[in-house]
Amino acid sequence: xxxxxxxxxxxxxxxxxxxxxxxxxxxxxxxxxxxxxxxxxxxxxxxxxxxxxxxxxxxxxxxxxxxxxxxxxxxxxxxxxxxxxxxxxxxxxxxxxxxxxxxxxxxxxxxxxxxxxxxxxxxxxxxxxxxxxxxxxxxxxxxxxxxxxxxxxxxxxxxxxxxxxxxxxxxxxxxxxxxxxxxxxxxxxxxxxxxxxxxxxxxxxxxxxxxxxxxxxxxxxxxxxxxxxxxxxxxxxxxxxxxxxxxxxxxxxxxxxxxxxxxxxxxxxxxxxxxxxxxxxxxxxx
Amino acid sequence: xxxxxxxxxxxxxxxxxxxxxxxxxxxxxxxxxxxxxxxxxxxxxxxxxxxxxxxxxxxxxxxxxxxxxxxxxxxxxxxxxxxxxxxxxxxxxxxxxxxxxxxxxxxxxxxxxxxxxxxxxxxxxxxxxxxxxxxxxxxxxxxxxxxxxxxxxxxxxxxxxxxxxxxxxxxxxxxxxxxxxxxxxxxxxxxxxxxxxxxxxxxxxxxxxxxxxxxxxxxxxxxxxxxxxxxxxxxxxxxxxxxxxxxxxxxxxxxxxxxxxxxxxxxxxxxxxxxxxxxxx
Numbered sequence: 288x289x290x291x292x293x294x295x296x297x298x299x300x301x302x303x304x305x306x307x308x309x310x311x312x313x314x315x316x317x318x319x320x321x322x323x324x325x326x327x328x329x330x331x332x333x334x335x336x337x338x339x340x341x342x343x344x345x346x347x348x349x350x351x352x353x354x355x356x357x358x359x360x361x362x363x364x365x366x367x368x369x370x371x372x373x374x375x376x377x378x379x380x381x382x383x384x385x386x387x388x389x390x391x392x393x394x395x396x397x398x399x400x401x402x403x404x405x406x407x408x409x410x411x412x413x414x415x416x417x418x419x420x421x422x423x424x425x426x427x428x429x430x431x432x433x434x435x436x437x438x439x440x441x442x443x444x445x446x447x448x449x450x451x452x453x454x455x456x457x458x459x460x461x462x463x464x465x466x467x468x469x470x471x472x473x474x475x476x477x478x479x480x481x482x483x484x485x486x487x488x489x490x491x492x493x494x495x496x497x498x499x500x501x502x503x504x505x506x507x508x509x510x511x512x513x514x515x516x517x518x519x520x521x522x523x524x525x526x527x528x529x530x531x532x533x534x535x536x537x538x539x540x541x542x543x544x545x546x547x548x549x550x551x552x553x554x555x556x557x558x559x560x561x562x563x564x565x566x567x568x569x570x571x572x573x
Numbered sequence: 574x575x576x577x578x579x580x581x582x583x584x585x586x587x588x589x590x591x592x593x594x595x596x597x598x599x600x601x602x603x604x605x606x607x608x609x610x611x612x613x614x615x616x617x618x619x620x621x622x623x624x625x626x627x628x629x630x631x632x633x634x635x636x637x638x639x640x641x642x643x644x645x646x647x648x649x650x651x652x653x654x655x656x657x658x659x660x661x662x663x664x665x666x667x668x669x670x671x672x673x674x675x676x677x678x679x680x681x682x683x684x685x686x687x688x689x690x691x692x693x694x695x696x697x698x699x700x701x702x703x704x705x706x707x708x709x710x711x712x713x714x715x716x717x718x719x720x721x722x723x724x725x726x727x728x729x730x731x732x733x734x735x736x737x738x739x740x741x742x743x744x745x746x747x748x749x750x751x752x753x754x755x756x757x758x759x760x761x762x763x764x765x766x767x768x769x770x771x772x773x774x775x776x777x778x779x780x781x782x783x784x785x786x787x788x789x790x791x792x793x794x795x796x797x798x799x800x801x802x803x804x805x806x807x808x809x810x811x812x813x814x815x816x817x818x819x820x821x822x823x824x825x826x827x828x829x830x831x832x833x834x835x836x837x838x839x840x841x842x843x844x845x846x847x848x849x850x851x852x853x854x
Contacts, residue, residue, distance in 0.1 A: 390660075457697035461760070464655060465711035465767055466687030475714055479701050 328551060332544030340545055345511050345527075351538050355546055357513050361428070361522040362550075364514070365507060366493055368432025373439025373496075374489055380440065381447025381485075386473050397448075403441040411437050412502035420506060428514060428521040431507025435496040442495060446488025450481040487561050494557040498550055500525035524550045604671070606631035606771055606801040607652060612666035614647055616659055621647040623825040624666070629818075631770075631801040634793060636816035636833065638809055640853065644825040645805045649773050652803060653689035654682040671770075687715065690769035694776040696756035698748030698763070705744040707759055711767040726766050733799075734762035735792050754785025761792065765800070772796065774804040778811065790815050809849055813837050821845045 339354045346353030380400075384393055415434040420426055454477050462472040478485065500523075503509070508520035509530060524546055531543035605628035614622040621644045629635050629652075637645045650656035651668060654675060668675045675685055698707045708730050709723045717723060727744075731737040736758045740751070748759055757777060764772055774793070778786040793815050796802060806812050812819050813833055820830040821844070829836060829845045840846040847853055 455697070457693060457695055458699060460655065460658065460691075460693060461697045461699070461763070462710075462714075463658065463683070464653065464686050464691035464693075465714075465763065466683050466685075466690075466769075467711060467714045468683045471714050475710075476699060480699070482701075 325551070328544065328548045331541070332546075332548035335541040335545035336548060340542070340549075344513065345542075348536070353542075355522075355524065355527050355542065355549075357510065358522040358524045358527040358546065359549070361507070361510070361514060362497065362524040364428055364517070364521060365432045365435055365503070365523055366497060368428060368517070369435035369439055369496055370489070370493065372433060372436030373443055373492065376436075377440045377443025377492070378447050378485060378489075380444035381451060381488075382473060382478070384444065384448040385451035386477065397445070400441040400444050404445070407501070408438055408499050409501035409504070412505045415502070416505040423518070425518060426506060426508035426520040428507060428517040428519070431503050431521060431523065432517075434502035434506045435499060438496050438499065438502065439492040442492040443488050446491065447481075447485050450484030450488065451477060453484070454480045483564050487564055490557050490561050490564075494554045494561075497554055497557070498525055500529050504529075604631065605629055606670065607803075608667075608669040608672075609652075610667040610669070612648075612651065612664070612668060614644075614651055614656065614665075615661075615663040616647075617661045621825055622651070625822075625825075625827045627820060627827055627830055629801070629803060632797065632799075633818060634797050634802045634804060634816045636812035636819045637803065637805045637822060638807070638812050638819060638848075639822035640848065641807065642824075643822040645822045646775055648822065649775055649803060649805045650691075652771070652773055653686045653691055655686070655691060657682060687767055688769050689771040689773060690764040690767065691773040691775065692757070692761050692764050692777045694779055696753060696760050696780070698751070698756050698759050700747070700749050702748055703745050704740050704748050704751070704759060707748040708762050708766050711763060715767065726768075730762040730766040733765055733796065734758045735788065735795070736762055752785075754781050754788060757781060757785070757789060758792065761789075761796075765796070769800070771801040771803065774802065776805055776807060779807065786811075809837075821848060823848070 339352060340356075341354060341359065342356055343352070343354035344357050345355065380396075384396055388396060411434045415430050415437070419430040419433060423430075458476055458480060459472055462476040463469070467476070503523050503526050507523050507526065509526040510520045510522040512522075514521040528543045528546040528550070531539040531546065534540070607627075607629040609625055609627045609629070612622055612625045613620065623644075625648065637649060639645045647656055651664065652670075652675075656662055664676055670685070670689065674680070698704075699710065702710060705727055708727050709717075712723060712726060717726075728737060728741075731740065736755060739755060740746075740759075743750075748756065751759060757780075761772070761777070777793075778789045781789065790811065793802060793804065797817075804812075804816065816833045818830065819833040819836045821828045821836065821840075821842075823844055829840060829842045831841070836845065837849055840849060
């Protein structure tokens with residue numbers, strides 16, 4: 288103890304400095320790719336992002352110019368269908384987990400939801416291909432939206448459950464003690480209190496599936512023209528990027544970069560909305 | 574659905590008064606609000622209430638005292654079936670409210686709670702709602718839509734809770750913007766807005782400072798003329814200040830129940846005496 292207090296302290300200071308430096312480097316390594324990706328996208332893609340990119344259909348091979356308006360609209364449509372499937376099922380599933388389920392069934396459901404969250408997205412594409420595309424003998428917007436919606440369900444379910452569990456029990460008790468029925472308590476008190484958290488979960492799930500490509504390969508398939516029926520193949524930004532990026536044409540490569548930039552800015556935008564939502568001082572949950 | 578438990582007031586007169594020796598000194602009313610008979614409650618394997626029989630008089634303040642873990646909160650919560658929110662609860666015996674078995678088949682717990690309201694230890698105004706919305710939410714979600722009636726009940730409840738003058742210009746502000754004591758009075762206003770017959774209070778002042786506590790105690794005294802009040806408190810001075818009757822619970826059993834004055838001045842049971850003189854608990 289009394290031998291070398293000075294040395295001891297010096298050695299501790301050195302250790303502390305080493306660990307600080309290592310964690311700093313690790314933090315940089317985490318953030319740097321985002322910076323590189325964004326920088327590279329802007330450099331390669333910004334030039335091709337112009338008005339016609341947002342307003343024109345793709346031009347035939349060999350003609351310069353054209354845009355990806357059909358893919359942008361297609362992605363929006365696919366997200367809409369995905370939300371129609373994923374939001375109600377996911378939110379209600381989360382409500383069940385947080386408010387109704389027994390401890391044992393919940394443990395099982397949570398485990399399954401977590402496994403589903405880990406399933407590679409291409410598997411969802413294959414599943415929907417087998418269930419929908421083969422049966423109706425056509426790629427379609429419905430099939431694409433369904434595959435994205437299925438990915439959203441376990442994501443939304445778990446976030447909804449988590450924010451509902453953050454609502455203090457005192458509010459449930461207060462509402463029930465007023466003679467308010469259980470389901471009204473859940474809808475008007477618990478879910479209302481957690482509404483921003485639930486919306487945040489939904490937006491994050493949308494942002495996550497907006498960039499999914501693999502599940503759309505065998506479901507939405509892609510389309511170089513406008514989609515006139517949801518029963519037909521539909522274009523999507525990630526698919527279009529994929530197609531253009533592996534093509535041999537310079538002009539298409541530029542457009543692929545532009546598409547990637549637009550997609551990432553869109554996802555960025557969703558995340559910023561989430562940030563604003565969660566920063567509001569009235570936001571007590573999460 | 575509310576009608577299942579609501580019964581005509583004339584059934585009160587059909588009740589036989591067999592209250593015996595424990596008539597309250599203040600208001601010797603006709604029928605007890607609650608007749609609890611051989612009540613036992615379990616949480617899983619653990620017995621929280623053990624064979625309790627007690628008549629709680631109406632339009633009277635009954636205090637329940639006892640050391641922590643004696644089952645006083647559980648007992649209070651079984652009077653409006655709030656304890657059922659805990660998993661694996663089991664009830665034996667009877668709780669008759671105005672002669673009707675609260676645990677009878679087909680009795681909707683929500684209907685019970687409309688008639689037997691509750692105020693909690695920690696004030697819990699709904700965070701997403703304004704002061705006004707907090708008071709009227711019980712009425713609205715129970716189906717009352719008429720604006721004028723809601724406004725009338727809002728003012729009446731806030732006045733009764735002695736809060737109207739302090740908040741009448743801020744009704745649109747969040748309920749959470751009030752001070753701790755005001756929040757608790759808001760919760761009392763919320764509870765009485767649905768016009769229950771009984772208000773159960775689970776240590777309503779234990780988280781408040783002395784001045785706010787005093788206001789709540791004054792309020793409880795005023796509410797007595799309209800409501801039957803059952804209050805759980807770990808504060809014996811509070812029990813002796815506010816209540817007409819006091820019940821002393823110990824390890825799930827009702828040890829003694831008497832007029833507050835008598836219980837504190839001449840306790841019959843050794844356990845009661847030990848507790849009120851501060852020898853344990």
